[in-house]
Amino acid sequence: MRWEVRVELKPGVLDAEAESIAKALSRLGIAGVRRVATARIYDLEFENVTSQEAERLAHDAVDRLLANPVIHRVTVRAAPG
Amino acid sequence: MRWEVRVELKPGVLDAEAESIAKALSRLGIAGVRRVATARIYDLEFENVTSQEAERLAHDAVDRLLANPVIHRVTVRAAPG
Numbered sequence: 519m520r521w522e523v524r525v526e527l528k529p530g531v532l533d534a535e536a537e538s539i540a541k542a543l544s545r546l547g548i549a550g551v552r553r554v555a556t557a558r559i560y561d562l563e564f565e566n567v568t569s570q571e572a573e574r575l576a577h578d579a580v581d582r583l584l585a586n587p588v589i590h591r592v593t594v595r596a597a598p599g
Numbered sequence: 600m601r602w603e604v605r606v607e608l609k610p611g612v613l614d615a616e617a618e619s620i621a622k623a624l625s626r627l628g629i630a631g632v633r634r635v636a637t638a639r640i641y642d643l644e645f646e647n648v649t650s651q652e653a654e655r656l657a658h659d660a661v662d663r664l665l666a667n668p669v670i671h672r673v674t675v676r677a678a679p680g
Contacts, residue, residue: 524640530629539641543664548656548664550645550648552645554642556639556640557639557640558640559639561637563620563634563636564633578629579632583620
């Protein structure tokens with residue numbers, strides 16, 4: 519089974535990539551964009567574990583590797599499809 | 600309104616970040632992970648445009664800035680919530 523981890527920057531933390539994209543879109547003449555935000559998805563596929571165990575492992579991966587609680591907001595969910 | 604662009608690597612394109620994460624998880628003793636994949640989300644918030652126009656602009660942004668059709672698979676959808 520697969521669990522999807524979504525890592526975003528917390529409100530107030532500068533999203534430099536998003537700022538660059540917003541500027542580039544404006545330069546390209548793609549108007550009407552009020553705000554850009556980015557997020558990173560980590561799709562983790564588990565084998566030989568229960569769904570409950572997989573969810574625990576996904577949260578473990580977040581805490582120990584994938585995110586920094588000071589700057590990141592994280593959501594973990596069963597991957598769709 | 601907000602549109603969410605999800606950019607993934609096509610199957611067969613090396614996902615170097617995912618490989619590094621898989622190795623690191625194994626080193627950390629987080630076992631049972633068969634595969635890791637990554638994706639990038641761009642959340643575009645539009646103003647003063649219709650939903651249809653916003654969708655067209657989002658696809659424009661993908662074609663001209665956010666993705667490379669040689670290596671990327673892209674999905675565009677109305678952002679949930």
